[in-house]
Amino acid sequence: MSQIRHALSVKRADDFAAWYQEVISAADMAEESGVRGCMVIKPWGYGIWERIQRLLDNRIKATGHDNAYFPLLIPLRNFEREAEHVEGFAKEMAVVTHHRLIADGKGGLVPDPEAKLEEPLVIRPTSETIIGDAMARWVQSWRDLPLKLNQWANVMRWEMRTRMFLRTSEFLWQEGHTAHETAVEAKEHTLRMLEVYRACAEEDLALPVIAGEKPENERFPGAVETWSIEAMMQDGKALQAGTSHYLGTNFAEASGIRFQDRDGGQQLAHTTSWGVSTRMIGGVIMVHGDDDGLKVPPAIAPWQVVIVPMLREDDGDGALIDYCEGLRARLAGASALGEPVRVLLDAKPGKATAKRWDWVRKGAPLIVEVGGRDMEGGKVSLLRRDALWGENGKPAFTFPSLDDAASAIPAALETMQASLLAEAAAIRDRRIDRAITDFAGLEAFFGEGVKHPGWAEVQWSKPTGAALDAVTERLKALKLTLRNVPVGAPPADGTCIFTGSPAVERVLVAKAY
């Protein structure tokens, strides 16, 4: 029993980083590809991404954006136009220099020197500079604004240290890009999309997040304002789960996005961009995983209910499968979380107990086992992934009748979705210290002996320039970072823990991924 219960070889409390890798492998979500820094996203991991895509895409379309697609390769000259932007990305760009291979005479291949590109092309690390070109062509008059676009795409940043889902050289994301008549409207839109991300994180992924503005030295390269949502992992670290940028007229200037305004004058457009990526899946693992594997919030579970017949490879299997089909048929019209319930009947050959633990590790929200005795009694054995263990140390099965199961399942999915969020939010809130009043307090909170401290929300005087960099350096020595200035935090009423000056606002301090 104990062997089965401790489904993973590493516990969160013992080695969180190793546990994270093991969940990914045990839940069959992804693996290293053999190509430096690039992972293979396996069906269960990709299925979760498809669910996130679907739900977030609906939200993005509901706020008036159209999807479009722009080139993967970007000419160097596009980057040269925005100095801060290229400074931010030049160190990690994959560069295409040739368009043909030839035999090297030793049985191998080499880039053909005759097919060298006149101008190298870069694999997009983000698409402001190429979408800016298109916006410059499309925007002529204030009547063409706002222009609201979104792209689902792969991007590439040549990261030195990679970690599956959290930081990979290639990753999948959506990037929204909009152009507006005025700064006010563009800033409003930046915050509107931040709110879309908050809603998606909390309502769809059950990830409680804190939305706020990044300090100026943490802005996206080329941005005037950068906002983020930050989620707390079970080890107390912060994960930046999405960002939304007000770009001012910087990229409009670089790309020439000009329009005739309502008075007939020429103006630069104000642009925004915002993105979330497959990184969010890393957040789901680190917030909702446990020592038995992953728990997938029902809204993003590829399968919400997995029915496992306890096959015996004899004549009785047909009747058992029919009985399971009966449950599936009863669920056919059922909805949970605004969509039809997604049910898999896993009738592949194999031992039912082994399959149960496979689905536990994968984090399927509800597992329904059906054996001969269940069938005789007109019942099923129902297991909730978020309430796996009974007080007796055994899996906490309940045994509803077929009809009761059919009506209980949609309700259980909705309950689970809400309770995963509520539990994570409660844990997070307990672990944010808002009472630290000086730097020594901060040092103590994050001190050597403290393993998983959480976050500190402290008052500060919002230093800028060199003074801010000094704060960042001081924090860096403690492996800490400034996360964001939370929206809706209480007004400051004390002194800055960094400078001792009167505080003007509150800022989150944390270790971070």
Place this chain on the structure above:
Amino acid sequence: MSQIRHALSVKRADDFAAWYQEVISAADMAEESGVRGCMVIKPWGYGIWERIQRLLDNRIKATGHDNAYFPLLIPLRNFEREAEHVEGFAKEMAVVTHHRLIADGKGGLVPDPEAKLEEPLVIRPTSETIIGDAMARWVQSWRDLPLKLNQWANVMRWEMRTRMFLRTSEFLWQEGHTAHETAVEAKEHTLRMLEVYRACAEEDLALPVIAGEKPENERFPGAVETWSIEAMMQDGKALQAGTSHYLGTNFAEASGIRFQDRDGGQQLAHTTSWGVSTRMIGGVIMVHGDDDGLKVPPAIAPWQVVIVPMLREDDGDGALIDYCEGLRARLAGASALGEPVRVLLDAKPGKATAKRWDWVRKGAPLIVEVGGRDMEGGKVSLLRRDALWGENGKPAFTFPSLDDAASAIPAALETMQASLLAEAAAIRDRRIDRAITDFAGLEAFFGEGVKHPGWAEVQWSKPTGAALDAVTERLKALKLTLRNVPVGAPPADGTCIFTGSPAVERVLVAKAY
């Protein structure tokens, strides 16, 4: 009137290639990006692709495939393992050689010589070689088979002559990859996916296609069998709209996809691959477009019904919009082609007549105009894109009541979907000549003076090797190609038009994109 009626400046009959480009531009589907050979897919074009993706993805999942994601970049060594495959693609591969840029000292950027990759990486032109690596890791036993995967992705082939949607350096596609225990099962699967493509082309895109096997010198590099679906464009040319390959054990051998069989022996898996791309959108344009622009089959139209209130920018506009909202509300529960009807209320500022022609050029299936007089009479003005012109040379509006419109709209969408397919099939069938019995007949059918001849289905002896290449060369002189050997064609009963030997089957000959 004539200025409006001839919405495009070029007619199909005058210059089909120029007409094609103009439809793409007039329907606002895509444009050149400024990056060599790469296009920007604009919202209307991308919306059509999203619809195709959704419908085809459902079909691919219904046949038991899971989606997954594999790296964009492929090491050279992966290609070196399969000689034919690399031979087929080496000439057109984009090669990444550096992972960082540095300043060139003249205000520009260059690849950093210090950041040269030890082994160059290629942007995937197709993913057999990288997915093969993963399959080799995942397949151990016959119990792991069949393994059925699909990927939605961008790929890159450095094409010298490009044409939007039809042939671009970067394009979007899905690529399916499966591994099987036996040749028989893998071949069956190859044909199953060909049938999925046929059904998608005909039922979703209203593109009538002929499914068949490619001659051996037209196979995918490394394949044992290649099958295609071929669609006839309005200029009589063929467009290969999808391919399905039986790869034998070639890629299994190259990647090491071996399994323990049912008798305990070691076997190579038999693999398949199959793909369709954004090229299909080019087919939709060239089959369903007319001199007024695009016609989008309702199943793949981002908006199936566009309601255009004739706004006057005065106090009456509110009532008009409310009236339009009434129609939208009546359609809220309506379904057509198995899905909720997709309705846009286009209440943006602008002249209603201009908007009407915009939507005609874009090919929205149904346009509903609502003016003050319509509202007074409790009616709407309904225009079907596939029956645009009345006998009087004016737009063929009908004027149903609000309730009648609401019930007529779903039916009209279903009728239009069926009739677009039926009309295209009838035209195609009239233009296939099956009575040609010798090469002279073929020359006459495709002769100089004949502008848009169509296709010839001829009998042949299925030559191979050098004899087949000789046939291909002879056809090439006439700008003709062998398309495929149609599934279900009548048995041969004559002589080969190329060799004079007894014929063994029938093959399609056509000019092609």
